[in-house]
Amino acid sequence: MSDAKIEIRGLSKSYSTGHGSLLAIDTVDLTLAEGEFVSIVGPSGCGKSTLLYVVGGFLSADGDVLVDGTPIRGPGTDRGIVFQDYALFPWLTVRRNILFGLERRDVPQAERDAVADRLIGVIGLKGFEHRYPRELSGGMRQRVAIARTMACDPAVLLLDEPFGALDAQTREMMQDELLRIWLDTRKTVLMITHDVSEAVYLSNRICIMSARPGRIVEEFSVDLDRTLPREELVVSEPFNRLRNAVWLSVRRQAVAAAHADPG
Numbered sequence: 499m500s501d502a503k504i505e506i507r508g509l510s511k512s513y514s515t516g517h518g519s520l521l522a523i524d525t526v527d528l529t530l531a532e533g534e535f536v537s538i539v540g541p542s543g544c545g546k547s548t549l550l551y552v553v554g555g556f557l558s559a560d561g562d563v564l565v566d567g568t569p570i571r572g573p574g575t576d577r578g579i580v581f582q583d584y585a586l587f588p589w590l591t592v593r594r595n596i597l598f599g600l601e602r603r604d605v606p607q608a609e610r611d612a613v614a615d616r617l618i619g620v621i622g623l624k625g626f627e628h629r630y631p632r633e634l635s636g637g638m639r640q641r642v643a644i645a646r647t648m649a650c651d652p653a654v655l656l657l658d659e660p661f662g663a664l665d666a667q668t669r670e671m672m673q674d675e676l677l678r679i680w681l682d683t684r685k686t687v688l689m690i691t692h693d694v695s696e697a698v699y700l701s702n703r704i705c706i707m708s709a710r711p712g713r714i715v716e717e718f719s720v721d722l723d724r725t726l727p728r729e730e731l732v733v734s735e736p737f738n739r740l741r742n743a744v745w746l747s748v749r750r751q752a753v754a755a756a757h758a759d760p761g
């Protein structure tokens with residue numbers, strides 16, 4: 499039996515636009531093993547978000563996406579997604595935002611309270627649980643968005659540039675938090691990022707997407723010593739060697755994108 503958690507087979511997606519059909523991704527094949535953390539890096543507009551939304555079940559496409567060997571048919575509680583722009587419910591408090599998914603399921607109140615208390619602690623927002631999103635900073639909102647996804651305990655996390663809008667310090671704290679959660683739970687993660695260091699720091703594997711139409715053109719395995727503290731790891735020779743190799747690969751695609759026909 500295969501230990502593939504997610505299998506993406508021959509996935510292509512076209513959008514119809516005012517100028518005809520636009521091929522966003524072209525026959526993408528990608529398999530994520532159970533517990534793997536895979537990042538996708540590529541030039542702007544190459545189809546990364548499109549790929550993630552198809553895997554999330556929010557967009558239909560040609561080809562197959564299988565989770566545990568079964569084709570997906572729309573969004574599901576097995577896949578939790580974190581969007582770039584938080585997408586919190588403005589009329590709900592931090593606590594109610596985090597519990598949103600559980601309230602719609604038949605989860606006993608005591609269990610829900612325990613989940614909320616634990617996650618509010620994990621994201622460092624004790625004392626803020628009854629605040630509304632508008633009363634929080636961007637970093638705090640994104641922590642709530644991640645906690646809301648984690649509350650439902652999905653087997654697969656789909657992350658669309660989850661830290662893209664954060665300041666550098668909060669971003670590092672959130673990366674460390676995500677790494678800790680992943681090391682604890684070994685969820686299968688598919689993350690999109692523009693930040694090469696972030697991809698190297700967090701992933702097992704990095705896939706480079708070509709300029710649109712997006713295809714996976716290169717892959718890098720990441721085999722770094724996760725026991726090292728961040729400050730040692732990020733200045734280590736293996737980290738920097740890999741970061742440079744990934745950066746060069748992305749740059750090649752970005753240059754190709756800059757010269758591509760915009761249609």
Ligand SMILES: Nc1ncnc2c1ncn2[C@@H]1O[C@H](COP(=O)(O)OP(=O)(O)OP(=O)(O)O)[C@@H](O)[C@H]1O
Pocket residue numbers: 513514515520522540541542543544545546547548549710
């Ligand atoms: N709903 C849509 N209708 C038409 N075209 C779309 C739609 N959504 C995306 N596109 C186009 O599809 C291509 C891929 O978009 P997508 O957002 O997936 O790229 P991306 O790699 O995530 O970009 P970025 O890194 O800038 O966020 C782009 O050319 C975009 O303009």
